[in-house]
Amino acid sequence: MCSANLIVTNHEAQHFPSCRLKSVGLEKSKSGSINGDLIGNPQPGEGLEEPSERTLLFDRVLCDVPCSGDGTLRKAPDIWRKWNAGLGNGLHRLQVQIAMRGLALLKVGGRMVYSTCSMNPVENEAVVAEVLRRCDGAVELVDVSGELPQLVRRSGLDTWKVRDRGMWLASYKDVPKYRRNAIVPSMFPSGETWEEVETVSDVQKDIDRSDNIIETGCTNLNEKDPNGGNVVCEYSLGHTENHATTNDSGEDMSIIEEPDNHSSGKDLDTDDIEFSCLPLEHCMRILPHDQNSGAFFIAVLHKLSPLPAVSEKPRISGNRRGKLPDKLSDKTNPLEAILIQGLVADESLDLGSSEKETSTVPIDVSMEDASNEISVKENELEDAIVKDDKLEEAKACDDEKSGLENTKTVKGRLQIQGKWRGVDPVVLFRDDTTINSIRNFYGVSDLFPLDGHLVTRNSDAHHVKRIYYISRSVRDVLKLNFEVGQQLKITSVGLKMFERQTSKEGSSQCAFRISSEGLPLLLPYISKQILSASLVDFEHLLRYRTIKFADFVDGTLGEKASKLILGCCVVVLNKAGDQPSSETIAVDASTIAIGCWKGKSSLSVMVSQIDCQEMLERLSVRLGSGKGSLVQATNHGSGDANVVDEDDGRRDTKSIEDSEKV
Numbered sequence: 008m009c010s011a012n013l014i015v016t017n018h019e020a021q022h023f024p025s026c027r028l029k030s031v032g033l034e035k036s037k038s039g040s041i042n043g044d045l046i047g048n049p050q051p052g053e054g055l056e057e058p059s060e061r062t063l064l065f066d067r068v069l070c071d072v073p074c075s076g077d078g079t080l081r082k083a084p085d086i087w088r089k090w091n092a093g094l095g096n097g098l099h100r101l102q103v104q105i106a107m108r109g110l111a112l113l114k115v116g117g118r119m120v121y122s123t124c125s126m127n128p129v130e131n132e133a134v135v136a137e138v139l140r141r142c143d144g145a146v147e148l149v150d151v152s153g154e155l156p157q158l159v160r161r162s163g164l165d166t167w168k169v170r171d172r173g174m175w176l177a178s179y180k181d182v183p184k185y186r187r188n189a190i191v192p193s194m195f196p197s198g199e200t201w202e203e204v205e206t207v208s209d210v211q212k213d214i215d216r217s218d219n220i221i222e223t224g225c226t227n228l229n230e231k232d233p234n235g236g237n238v239v240c241e242y243s244l245g246h247t248e249n250h251a252t253t254n255d256s257g258e259d260m261s262i263i264e265e266p267d268n269h270s271s272g273k274d275l276d277t278d279d280i281e282f283s284c285l286p287l288e289h290c291m292r293i294l295p296h297d298q299n300s301g302a303f304f305i306a307v308l309h310k311l312s313p314l315p316a317v318s319e320k321p322r323i324s325g326n327r328r329g330k331l332p333d334k335l336s337d338k339t340n341p342l343e344a345i346l347i348q349g350l351v352a353d354e355s356l357d358l359g360s361s362e363k364e365t366s367t368v369p370i371d372v373s374m375e376d377a378s379n380e381i382s383v384k385e386n387e388l389e390d391a392i393v394k395d396d397k398l399e400e401a402k403a404c405d406d407e408k409s410g411l412e413n414t415k416t417v418k419g420r421l422q423i424q425g426k427w428r429g430v431d432p433v434v435l436f437r438d439d440t441t442i443n444s445i446r447n448f449y450g451v452s453d454l455f456p457l458d459g460h461l462v463t464r465n466s467d468a469h470h471v472k473r474i475y476y477i478s479r480s481v482r483d484v485l486k487l488n489f490e491v492g493q494q495l496k497i498t499s500v501g502l503k504m505f506e507r508q509t510s511k512e513g514s515s516q517c518a519f520r521i522s523s524e525g526l527p528l529l530l531p532y533i534s535k536q537i538l539s540a541s542l543v544d545f546e547h548l549l550r551y552r553t554i555k556f557a558d559f560v561d562g563t564l565g566e567k568a569s570k571l572i573l574g575c576c577v578v579v580l581n582k583a584g585d586q587p588s589s590e591t592i593a594v595d596a597s598t599i600a601i602g603c604w605k606g607k608s609s610l611s612v613m614v615s616q617i618d619c620q621e622m623l624e625r626l627s628v629r630l631g632s633g634k635g636s637l638v639q640a641t642n643h644g645s646g647d648a649n650v651v652d653e654d655d656g657r658r659d660t661k662s663i664e665d666s667e668k669v
């Protein structure tokens with residue numbers, strides 16, 4: 008993307024880290040380096056010392072979730088063979104988790120798009136509905152029917168059935184007991200399950216009171232009354248007519264299919280067609296035959312307020328949503344329980360600002376502790392993996408100057424830079440000597456901030472090959488990430504700006520050349536090592552790649568080139584086309600420029616041959632096809648390179664001999 012304002016991470020989306028930092032009574036606003044726009048939570052008032060929280064929150068989130076992909080059938084015919092109903096059912100829970108995580112990380116007022124390339128309502132409307140239920144009014148489904156009017160779309164569904172093992176299931180109550188791990192209530196339009204008014208322990212307490220116990224939402228219709236009496240179950244759909252009574256032998260379960268029927272693949276005979284009462288019509292369904300496309304499902308969600316703390320608790324079959332259990336069910340996977348508690352705690356802390364305003368939202372301390380626990384557990388695992396090879400690195404990284412380079416003690420643990428296995432560390436580049444040499448060599452204006460804006464992916468400052476430029480926002484996120492113990496696993500960050508370069512002709516005063524990716528950003532701010540070439544000379548450079556100073560059509564250009572310092576330089580296409588180069592070089596967004604190497608007697612482009620050809624073609628389009636001189640670059644494959652790219656040893660320019668062909 009060639010953007011300095013981009014961080015690429017690699018996480019399971021449902022576990023995307025919070026990067027939450029609580030500092031108590033330390034920070035003043037001027038030291039709060041996190042950009043409030045990006046981080047969301049407000050900084051303390053000027054001059055006041057008070058507790059502060061910083062959390063990485065987002066203005067926009069796109070959850071383009073893993074899905075069964077039936078919407079891509081046209082371009083992926085394989086799916087015809089591989090598809091089965093279980094694919095979507097198996098992804099439903101993960102999709103809900105990812106969407107909930109996205110919403111937890113979204114700022115209040117922000118928008119999140121949930122999308123799939125499937126038409127399966129279990130992966131689409133059912134997920135959106137479940138998210139809306141869990142968010143309990145904190146999130147709304149946006150009506151975007153007025154936007155992009157040319158996009159042909161259909162409304163979301165409000166009713167559907169769930170397919171499982173050859174059966175169509177209209178309601179969760181139709182789900183056989185043995186399938187209730189796989190088929191969950193949220194897959195159905197109502198999202199409802201059996202409503203449990205009284206737990207089994209409550210039932211036991213009540214044993215003396217009655218032989219017949221009313222229980223709504225019971226999880227197991229075959230569950231016997233421990234007292235030997237009857238248990239009356241009532242569905243939570245408000246269908247009070249749907250009563251089933253069990254006795255000791257489990258008889259009278261008229262609505263429960265016989266096992267034979269389950270295996271026979273017959274549809275259940277039920278009139279309980281469910282409808283969602285949520286405004287799911289605001290979802291968009293893009294159908295292939297409407298506008299000759301793939302199929303897509305898109306829902307736009309708007310976060311109105313912090314999520315309720317209970318919104319991400321695990322659904323325990325039979326428990327109605329919205330109730331926070333005293334402790335998680337024994338049946339719940341312990342790790343999953345911790346993870347989910349962590350999510351809840353994240354959102355609780357997100358409430359910090361609202362809490363000040365309204366004083367109504369409690370922060371669940373125990374949940375917060377659970378969140379810490381997960382961090383420790385996950386990191387312990389990580390540490391066990393990387394302990395040996397990273398311990399030395401940790402010792403070496405004790406640089407007092409940098410908030411990014413330091414090892415950090417977070418929650419009593421040593422957090423190690425670059426702890427993610429297989430992922431290079433992100434290190435702030437603070438080698439003043441090198442930075443100053445770059446600034447002086449290219450005449451980089453003070454307006455272009457280098458200090459604190461350069462990072463490398465190598466903790467050994469003496470062997471840095473590439474230097475990346477990062478925006479202020481990215482820097483702020485990186486700082487926060489280091490302060491929270493590098494929770495973000497960063498695979499790519501910033502814009503490659505400088506690359507180490509040597510030449511057979513001798514070393515340059517500056518060891519780093521400007522990379523092609525970084526040139527457009529830096530160009531307006533450099534005043535040295537820059538030349539302006541006429542169209543014909545620029546074209547010759549692209550075509551022949553190395554030109555002797557004396558061979559430039561514009562003699563002034565050759566003369567100026569010869570006076571440059573040995574090393575990297577930039578050649579800008581003269582705005583006036585074929586006019587001779589002027590003293591001042593005007594640069595704007597439309598300026599075309601290439602990085603070159605000024606050798607002893609020639610100028611060589613430091614752009615690959617493919618890129619040169621691409622640029623020639625673009626130039627011919629931009630300048631009009633009448634410019635017949637813009638011809639395809641020829642392949643001058645022989646001869647020694649006079650410039651060696653240290654990064655990968657690739658030859659970056661053509662030989663001096665090539666220039667003789669000009």
Ligand SMILES: C[S@@+](CC[C@H](N)C(=O)[O-])C[C@H]1O[C@@H](n2cnc3c(N)ncnc32)[C@H](O)[C@@H]1O
Nearest residue numbers: 018019020021022071072073074101105123124
């Ligand atoms: C629909 S695709 C996204 C396509 C992407 N938006 C694009 O335009 O190329 C879903 C992606 O999610 C990835 N994925 C699967 N499980 C995931 C998880 N738990 N967390 C994050 N990504 C996941 C899949 O590998 C897949 O690449």
